[in-house]
Amino acid sequence: MLNKARRSIAPTPLPKVSHGAGSYVFDSSGKRYIDGSGGPAVYCLGHAHAEVNEAIRQQLELIAHGYRYTFTSDPLIRLTELIQSQAGPGFEQILYVSSGSEAVESALKIALQFHWGKGDRKRTRFISRQRSYHGNTLGALAVSGFAQRRKQFEGSLFPCSFLSTANEYRPAIAGTAAQLTDYLAAELEQEILKVGAENVAAFIFEPVVGAAGGMLPAPAGYAAKMRAVCTRYGVLMIADEVMCGAGRCGSWRALAEEQVLPDIMTIAKGLGGGYVPLGAVAYSGRIAETIVAADGAVNTGHTFTGHTLACASAAAVQQIVVRDRLIERVRSESAALRQRLVASVGELPAVGDLRVRGFFAGVELVADRDSRHPFDPDLKLAEIVRARTLQEGLICYPVSGTIDGVNGDVVIISPPYNASDAELDEIADKLGRGLRLALADIGAA
């Protein structure tokens, strides 16, 4: 029996961050935390990497920011080459912004401007999915199936269609993965027909859902089937790889695994590794040419678009990722990360599903393994896990409401790509201890 009376640890003020070193973060009291989630799946090289810091220092001595209407820059050109060489063909244009939300806003606007340029001026509607997160600005939020973050703003969010989540653990229909993906692709087609293909600009999705679904990869074949439907109806595919991209899943593009090419792709977190804020939207030559032919240039951007220091910092991060073969490491060590997590928490009856792609893992917690029934949301399990793991000296990323906006608790583990084997052991070990304490707090141990 769960005991709601014992459900929460008194909220404590946030610790003050002092400094970081590799996979570790220290607070002002001297307490050390291992960064098991790279914050919110951002710090792909860990903290205070000497070479990235040196690249930032050198750039600052030259210039922090050359305004985009006046100058381009070597760092921007270098970063573009690094992205294009790792992402492969299909991303002839890249626009740099300062966050994932701005990247998504830009992606939506580029899709609209492409259709406008083609003369398809009614194509203004977007199709997204339930349990998705694309950002906190109003446009990005409008296409996010994330009830908790939309609530107070609903009236101002433009209309958007939301399809079923591609979730093999909690499938929309019973059957095989192939039947599920057929169903989901048919659902997209029906929605396009319902809205009218001539009105639909783009389908936006996270190839691996992040916070909204608790690290949720789509079943194999899903992206290819969705791609085929988009192509059939002239609907652009926007892959939001802000969280799952830039190597996190073991390939530079998460969708590369499925050999699916979106028309537009957003990237952010692991691109710059958190050293200087940076996001980007990469899109095809076909889109760029249409826009340039109609309007001369893409009609979006901000004061800090293509910020020189941010590009220099991200280029340093990406150079290290390439030089140290870190994506190969993420790929080859993924199975070992899974084994570590299975060994530390797999036997707990509350662990319903353990999913891993590269260095991106989700541990879904359930009240009943057989029925997959979630814990009572009033227990606030994710919050308790956060507090208990922090006490144990582990930073992880517990999320809640992952099933329907209310129910569902998942702990995300997304370590730096260069975390050592011993550090990965420590992450798994501390997760095991923190999770057991949290489950004991709610009477489920």
Ligand SMILES: Cc1ncc(COP(=O)(O)O)c(C=O)c1O
């Ligand atoms: C998939 C996805 N898209 C967009 C965003 C928004 O990025 P930002 O918080 O940098 O604005 C996030 C943030 O978590 C994300 O996970």
